Amino acid sequence: MMASIADTSGVLDIVNDEGNETDYGSEFSPEEEQIVERLLSGKIEIEDNPIASQSEHNDAQQSLRMPRVLGRGHRSALYEAASAAERIASQISHDAQYPDSRRHTPDVSGEMRSAGIIEPALPDTRSPLQRFRAEPRKALSVTDLVSPAWCQLQYWYTLTIPGKKKRTSAMRQGSVVHRKLEEEIYTTVKIEIQTKEDAWGLRIWNVIQGLRTLRETGQTRELEVWGTFDGLVVNGVIDELSYVCPNLELEQSLEKKTAQKELLPDKPTIAEFLKNQKATIFGASPTPAASYRGEKIYICDVKTRAVETLPAESAFRPTKMQLMLYHSMLESLGTSQIDFDIIKTRYKLETEKKFSDSFIAQVGNLNSEAVYDKPEASQESGQWSRDSITTLLAHNSLSALWGLMIQEFQITMPKGTKSLGDVLKAEYRSRENGQILGAKTFLMDTIGLKAYVQREIQWWKGEREAEGVVIEEAFKCRSCDFADGCDWRLKKVDEAKEKARMNRKRTSTV
Known part of the structure; x- marks a missing residue:
């Protein structure tokens, strides 16, 4: 039983000769499976990619x-x-x-x-910071810090390959x-x-x-x-x-947790506080x-x-x-x-x-x-x-x-x-x-933001290499101008092939 790798519109799936999926492609969530379906049908566009749309x-x-x-x-x-x-x-x-x-x-x-x-x-x-955001160039922007959250390697290619960053x-x-x-x-x-x-x-x-x-x-x-x-x-x-509070229910759940921790005898009850809060927002x-x-x-x-x-x-x-x-x-x-x-x-x-x-x-x-x-x-x-x-x-x-x-x-x-x-x-x-x-x-999420920014600053300062998307997010490659020559993507293809080979070897041993 031979295994092969199918690369369709940037989505990697491992299949065997009998048409059955291996365990590699089973990690997509239902939400991501819907994305894949839209990708294959051509119904999704590049607006999710901040590098191409923001x-x-x-x-x-x-x-x-x-x-x-x-x-x-x-x-x-x-x-x-x-x-x-x-x-x-x-x-x-x-x-x-x-x-x-x-x-x-x-x-x-x-x-x-x-x-x-x-x-x-x-x-x-x-480092990227020295090359692209040092004086007299502009300083870092919020866009510089959040675009790599889509794909850090794509943002790196956008910065380094002339003519690719276009409006x-x-x-x-x-x-x-x-x-x-x-x-x-x-x-x-x-x-x-x-x-x-x-x-x-x-x-x-x-x-x-x-x-x-x-x-x-x-x-x-x-x-x-x-x-x-x-x-x-x-x-x-x-x-x-x-x-205007964009989600009163979410706000109330947060206020309730905070009030339970900090409520003192001379403070209003949670019910009174939430009632006043609601009246303030809507009244x-x-x-x-x-x-x-x-x-x-x-x-x-x-x-x-x-x-x-x-x-x-x-x-x-x-x-x-x-x-x-x-x-x-x-x-x-x-x-x-x-x-x-x-x-x-x-x-x-x-x-x-x-x-x-x-x-x-x-x-x-x-x-x-x-x-x-x-x-x-x-x-x-x-x-x-x-x-x-x-x-x-x-x-x-x-x-x-x-x-x-x-x-x-x-x-x-x-x-x-x-x-x-x-x-x-x-x-x-x-x-x-x-x-x-x-x-x-x-x-x-202050803690989550701190960890994210710290990791992105490490990349900007040249303290670590740029990284591409994980295999579960390979659908992002569809909106990338650099997909064909992306070393990270080719490496992931090789890793997928190796995993398929190991799975086949274990299966034959059993």
């Missing part, structure tokens, strides 16, 4: 986000002029303002090598959905940036605006956050923050702003899909890690655990340097023009918008503006870590029309 936010350093907290009333001439100039400003890339000196150095190595003047380059033994149609369509969601809350206007300190000032100012919008309206979108892990700077953009009106303060903040990440089904658990892991990273970074900012000196050093920022007059004038004036006179306008909203220039002048440096941002975090999270909900939500929307397809919720 796009990063690249315009934070040039875009001012003005809250729509008071509606779209009459726009001033200044606002109209800024909007008209947006088309021109969008053509001026950030690289044109801060040119990388390496771009002005002719690359003659290829010509010299072909002429026999120099020898072929030796294999690059630097897919899934990324483009997903960006459209995200932009429309953001436009429900903000109007985006391009700002002319003169220095990198201005660029960072704009990023910090947008966070301040985002936190104030959250307190004003109960919701904010596209909030940039920073964190440090093992001394490395990591940044990301949270899709949505709100005061609060969107206005006025004060009704939101003091409640828990919940994190949501929006994913777009071309199919109506939600991802299987094996494909959901990158999203889980992404949301937990956001939670950890938001918690660190809200409790003043981020050392701005680490960020200053990483980006070589002059944190005491004053912002340019142009930056203050543009941001301050446009923010003032973003608020329109309406009877229902809250006094606080109008006040902080009208006083934008005064605020910027009073915090006219990165160090001062960062300090103001931390104060805003503390106001938004008055109870520190207890102000941040541990129920995390991934919302799935149609890539075609933006309609909600469904959602997945789960609880924050």
